[in-house]
Structures are given as C-alpha cells and as structure tokens.
Amino acid sequence: MLFLTLAMLASPAEIPADAWHCRNQLEIWCAADGCAAAREGEFTPLDIHASVKGELSVCAYSGCWETASAPVRKGGRILWAADDVAFSSGADGAMTADVTLLIVEKDGVGFVRVGGLATPLLCVRTKPGLQESEEQAE
Numbered sequence: 001m002l003f004l005t006l007a008m009l010a011s012p013a014e015i016p017a018d019a020w021h022c023r024n025q026l027e028i029w030c031a032a033d034g035c036a037a038a039r040e041g042e043f044t045p046l047d048i049h050a051s052v053k054g055e056l057s058v059c060a061y062s063g064c065w066e067t068a069s070a071p072v073r074k075g076g077r078i079l080w081a082a083d084d085v086a087f088s089s090g091a092d093g094a095m096t097a098d099v100t101l102l103i104v105e106k107d108g109v110g111f112v113r114v115g116g117l118a119t120p121l122l123c124v125r126t127k128p129g130l131q132e133s134e135e136q137a138e
Contacts, residue, residue, distance in 0.1 A: 019051035020078075020103055022110050022123035030118035048112060048121065050101055056080045058099055058114050063089030065099050065114055078103045085114075 027043030029036055038044075047059040056069045069082040080101040087095035095115065103110040103123050110121035 018053075019049065019055075019126050020108075020110075020123045021126045022046070022048040022050075022101075022103070022112070022121040024112075024119045024121050026119065027117065028119045029116045030113075031116060035118060046112065046117075046119065046121070048101065048110075048123075049126075050078075050080050050103070052078070054080075056082060056099065056101060058101070058112060060114075060117070061089075063087050063095075065097060067099065069099070076105050078105060 024043070024046045026040075027038040027046075029038075044060050047057075049055065049057045050069075050071070052071055054068045054070045057064050057066045059065075065085040065087055067082040067085045069080040072079045081099065083098045084096050085099050087097070097115040098113075100113040101110065102112075103121075108123045108125070110123045112119055112121055
C-alpha cells in the first residue's frame with residue numbers, strides 16, 4: 001500500500017517512460033573536419049521511436065534504420081546504441097550506419113547520430129507501438 005501511495009505522488013517526470021518519440025527542428029551533418037547545418041526549411045524531418053524494451057527506429061528520407069538495442073540509463077539519461085544498422089530502402093547493405101540516440105528524460109531533449117547526421121531532437125514520452133496520430137489524441 002505504501003508503494004502505491006508513493007507511486008501516485010510521483011511527478012510524471014519521475015515515472016519511467018516505456019517509449020519515446022523524437023523529432024528534429026533542424027538538420028546538422030558532422031564529419032571529422034567539422035559540422036554544417038542545413039538551411040532553414042531545407043532539412044529532412046526525422047521520425048524516431050525508441051523503447052526501453054530495446055526497439056530503435058530512426059526514419060529519414062525514404063526509409064529507416066531499425067534495430068534492437070538495449071538502452072542504458074544513467075543520471076536521468078537514456079542511451080541506445082547499435083552498430084552496422086541497415087537502412088530499410090538501401091540495396092544490399094547500402095547506407096548501413098552506426099546509430100546512437102541519447103535522451104535527457106527530465107526535459108525531453110535528445111540527440112541522434114546516424115550516418116553523417118548529428119542532430120538535436122525534441123522527444124515526448126509515449127507508449128510502445130503508438131503512431132503519431134494516437135499520441136496527439138492522448
């Protein structure tokens with residue numbers, strides 16, 4: 001009974017999220033020699049879904065990098081990482097990339113690194129398997 005009372009008093013920021021949905025407002029590309037941002041209005045929106053059960057999907061352009069990745073939690077941050085993830089519309093392993101997703105739970109700010117992208121994100125807590133239209137209805 002005490003546990004239930006304490007759980008009911010917890011703020012939403014303290015309740016672990018089952019999943020996250022992230023979007024970008026700009027696009028940044030980085031390589032060893034520097035970074036460059038796409039011009040305003042000239043970027044590709046990313047659609048990212050990740051769950052604490054280990055599902056990770058980073059969609060851009062005409063496909064997605066999708067994989068299983070067990071997240072690591074530390075100090076209010078969640079990190080997913082996977083190597084050599086194939087792009088769904090890439091032929092014969094084309095566009096394979098390492099994928100890193102970091103989310104700061106308390107404010108929903110995140111970061112994704114995939115291929116040459118190194119982009120900040122805004123993320124919202126959601127339930128695994130929800131589509132964007134279902135998230136907005138909640």
